[in-house]
Amino acid sequence: xxxxxAIQPGQPVPEFESPATGDRTVKLSDLLGQYVVLYFYPKDxxxxxxxxxxxxxxxxxxxxxxxxxIFGVSRDSLKTHANFKARxxxxxDLISDKEETLCRLFGVLKQKKMFGREVFGIERSxxxxxxxxxxxxxxxxxxxxxxxxAVLETLKESQSG
Numbered sequence: 489x490x491x492x493x494a495i496q497p498g499q500p501v502p503e504f505e506s507p508a509t510g511d512r513t514v515k516l517s518d519l520l521g522q523y524v525v526l527y528f529y530p531k532d533x534x535x536x537x538x539x540x541x542x543x544x545x546x547x548x549x550x551x552x553x554x555x556x557x558i559f560g561v562s563r564d565s566l567k568t569h570a571n572f573k574a575r576x577x578x579x580x581d582l583i584s585d586k587e588e589t590l591c592r593l594f595g596v597l598k599q600k601k602m603f604g605r606e607v608f609g610i611e612r613s614x615x616x617x618x619x620x621x622x623x624x625x626x627x628x629x630x631x632x633x634x635x636x637x638a639v640l641e642t643l644k645e646s647q648s649g
Contacts, residue, residue: 494595
């Protein structure tokens with residue numbers, strides 16, 4: 489799916505099944521009945537991705553109180569994810585999307601400039617899925633500072649409306 493075809497807010501998110509840390513397979517159908525935050529990030533153990541993960545980690549109890557589960561998603565291996573999760577004490581699982589299935593589904597793969605050359609990688613993006621499996625909100629070209637708080641605020645607003 490190109491970005492033009494990517495899921496739009498209000499649309500149902502197609503079923504997906506992806507390997508995650510903790511010997512877990514994450515299936516959307518198993519998550520129905522709760523909110524789901526999928527945050528896509530470029531690479532484990534890098535400064536921006538670590539800062540973003542820590543922000544979601546620190547707010548995790550608040551997300552849990554609002555019936556929301558969080559998953560970080562990147563193309564890193566499960567082994568790298570397990571190390572990153574343990575080192576940063578993330579209470580949520582990380583999804584390994586080596587086949588880029590979720591990346592394509594949500595349209596987060598972009599041409600980016602890195603050290604002066606073009607690379608194809610994940611554009612930092614977050615998606616909030618409602619308990620019925622519909623895309624409630626999306627954030628693209630995410631700036632890390634204040635982002636986890638913005639996602640939490642949107643979640644709170646959606647539940648109070």
